[in-house]
Amino acid sequence: MMKSADIALENVTLTLGENRFNFDGIIAGGAINAVTGRSGSGKTTLVNLIAGFEAPSTGRIIIGDKVMNGIHIADRPVTLVFQDNNLFAHLDIFTNIGLGIDPALKLSPDDKARISKALERVGLKGFEKRKVASLSGGERQRAAFARALVRNRPVLLLDEPFAALDPDTRAEMGALLVELHRETGNTVVMVSHEPDEMDRLADHRLVIEHGRFSARY
Numbered sequence: 001m002m003k004s005a006d007i008a009l010e011n012v013t014l015t016l017g018e019n020r021f022n023f024d025g026i027i028a029g030g031a032i033n034a035v036t037g038r039s040g041s042g043k044t045t046l047v048n049l050i051a052g053f054e055a056p057s058t059g060r061i062i063i064g065d066k067v068m069n070g071i072h073i074a075d076r077p078v079t080l081v082f083q084d085n086n087l088f089a090h091l092d093i094f095t096n097i098g099l100g101i102d103p104a105l106k107l108s109p110d111d112k113a114r115i116s117k118a119l120e121r122v123g124l125k126g127f128e129k130r131k132v133a134s135l136s137g138g139e140r141q142r143a144a145f146a147r148a149l150v151r152n153r154p155v156l157l158l159d160e161p162f163a164a165l166d167p168d169t170r171a172e173m174g175a176l177l178v179e180l181h182r183e184t185g186n187t188v189v190m191v192s193h194e195p196d197e198m199d200r201l202a203d204h205r206l207v208i209e210h211g212r213f214s215a216r217y
């Protein structure tokens with residue numbers, strides 16, 4: 001089991017257009033944290049700051065015991081699953097997941113075995129050569145989870161990952177998320193609009209209002 005990594009946001013500020021953000025607080029390590037708040041409140045911006053797609057104007061972001069400011073996206077201890085699942089549509093599933101291990105696709109036999117195992121794990125055994133474009137929404141989300149699995153980073157960021165899925169698939173993916181979380185003890189930050197889903201999956205809730213944390217429980 002990997003070490004649980006708290007995510008500390010120390011007076012992190014950022015301005016995007018007319019919107020000012022100021023995040024100050026700790027996201028619990030080794031737990032599933034649901035991030036909620038009205039549309040436009042800053043949920044995706046928070047995820048982008050942690051991932052490194054946005055840089056704070058002031059303040060520090062610390063994951064575990066490492067300051068993330070100035071650290072490139074690829075070198076942060078995070079992996080992401082988004083609603084549109086950021087897979088390359090024209091590439092096959094195996095290649096997409098391989099890119100999660102090494103962007104240059106220099107894969108060892110052990111890496112290849114891990115990819116096959118991850119695919120089996122998410123119910124996509126035999127899908128190696130299928131192009132992403134030919135998969136259903138649920139299958140793509142499974143593939144995105146398989147990639148998160150092989151990357152095995154201490155922090156998993158999910159931005160409304162199940163939004164496009166039907167209720168059954170959604171429930172299945174939620175269960176898979178919890179299973180993977182229990183195995184690895186990773187820190188999960190999940191943006192969700194679904195109160196039932198948060199009750200079922202999350203250990204903590206983090207509410208954002210107007211670019212700030214307004215409640216944590």
Ligand SMILES: Nc1ncnc2c1ncn2[C@@H]1O[C@H](COP(=O)(O)OP(=O)(O)OP(=O)(O)O)[C@@H](O)[C@H]1O
Pocket residue numbers: 016017018019037038039040041042043044045046
């Ligand atoms: N690059 C940008 N330039 C200007 N404004 C931006 C930029 N990125 C985000 N915003 C604005 O910042 C606010 C917060 O956006 P964000 O995507 O974080 O909200 P959200 O809580 O994730 O919303 P939703 O639930 O609708 O996805 C929004 O008003 C958005 O339009």
